[in-house]
Amino acid sequence: MKVLVADRIDAGALARVRDAGHEVVEALGAQGAELTRALQGCHALLVRGGARVTGEVLRGTPTLKVVVRAGVGLDNVDLAVARRHGIAVFNTPAANSISVAELTFALLLALERHLIPASTDLKHGHWEKTRYTGREIAGRCLGLIGFGRVGREVAHRANAFSMRVWACDPLISPWPSGFEWVRRAALETLLAEADVVSLHVPLSPDTRNLIGERELQAMRPDALLINVARGGVVDEVALHDALSNGRLRGAGIDVFATEPPGKNPLLDLPNVIALPHLGASTHEAQRRAGDEAASALLEALAELEG
Numbered sequence: 001m002k003v004l005v006a007d008r009i010d011a012g013a014l015a016r017v018r019d020a021g022h023e024v025v026e027a028l029g030a031q032g033a034e035l036t037r038a039l040q041g042c043h044a045l046l047v048r049g050g051a052r053v054t055g056e057v058l059r060g061t062p063t064l065k066v067v068v069r070a071g072v073g074l075d076n077v078d079l080a081v082a083r084r085h086g087i088a089v090f091n092t093p094a095a096n097s098i099s100v101a102e103l104t105f106a107l108l109l110a111l112e113r114h115l116i117p118a119s120t121d122l123k124h125g126h127w128e129k130t131r132y133t134g135r136e137i138a139g140r141c142l143g144l145i146g147f148g149r150v151g152r153e154v155a156h157r158a159n160a161f162s163m164r165v166w167a168c169d170p171l172i173s174p175w176p177s178g179f180e181w182v183r184r185a186a187l188e189t190l191l192a193e194a195d196v197v198s199l200h201v202p203l204s205p206d207t208r209n210l211i212g213e214r215e216l217q218a219m220r221p222d223a224l225l226i227n228v229a230r231g232g233v234v235d236e237v238a239l240h241d242a243l244s245n246g247r248l249r250g251a252g253i254d255v256f257a258t259e260p261p262g263k264n265p266l267l268d269l270p271n272v273i274a275l276p277h278l279g280a281s282t283h284e285a286q287r288r289a290g291d292e293a294a295s296a297l298l299e300a301l302a303e304l305e306g
Helices: 011-019 032-039 055-059 079-084 097-112 115-123 149-160 187-193 213-218 236-244 283-305
Strands: 002-005 023-026 044-047 066-069 088-090 141-145 164-168 196-199 224-227 250-253 272-274
Touching: 011 023, 011 283, 032 055, 044 283, 055 079, 066 283, 079 088, 088 283, 097 115, 097 149, 097 196, 097 224, 097 250, 097 272, 097 283, 141 149, 141 187, 149 164, 164 187, 187 213, 213 236, 236 250
Parallel strands: 002 023, 002 044, 044 066, 066 088, 141 164, 141 196, 196 224, 224 250, 250 272
Antiparallel strands: none
């Protein structure tokens, strides 16, 4: 069968698909009408987060039967249209968890120890030891909004740093075994008590602007916000206002409502560390995502052929 690859995928994963006898063609970066044209005659589509698999694209590709996203989120695929047209959609939910959890702590430690401005100043010849006195994270309260795979990986690392961990996730019942030491809390309580709030939820109609003006006002003024989930989960205008007016001490941001973010005013704030969506950008995560995507794709194509 014919498989279109619209984003860069691990070469080993593509080799597996070819070795199984399928034709693999690439249209890296294709969007909109270009993607629709490239999909003509294809039975499957393999993407990461760059390709926008819109309803228009799906409706314009009558042969398409399978879409596989090498990654966690599916907000770049119109799932409703896919369901109506009988197109199966898969993702790789476990592939990126460790890399995203590690980046969460990279942002937290960089914020608390002023690593970026201190390094920049030193490279410009300034030895500023007292200016960059930081804070320990041991004994502090980490509040996790979302307690799925990534949230649990973050909790394990927080425990190793002797942090207290609270979590809010109304979709989880019962509470996962082995995490009795994580305190389950309502969102309002978590926001009011946590020294660090870290987001680990997908983007959906229920989570869009989950953290807005009211939620930011509920947080402690000396708290930090970490977002390595999806940009649309946070109201960026409200976040800028809180950060620039002293109602929030700092933020680590790996994701934006619009990517790339352009001239987003958050990028101008000294108490913000901003990254270009690097959560899954490790060799290990990309290999795992590619391998899991190839497995899902091959299984789906085998069912179609059978």
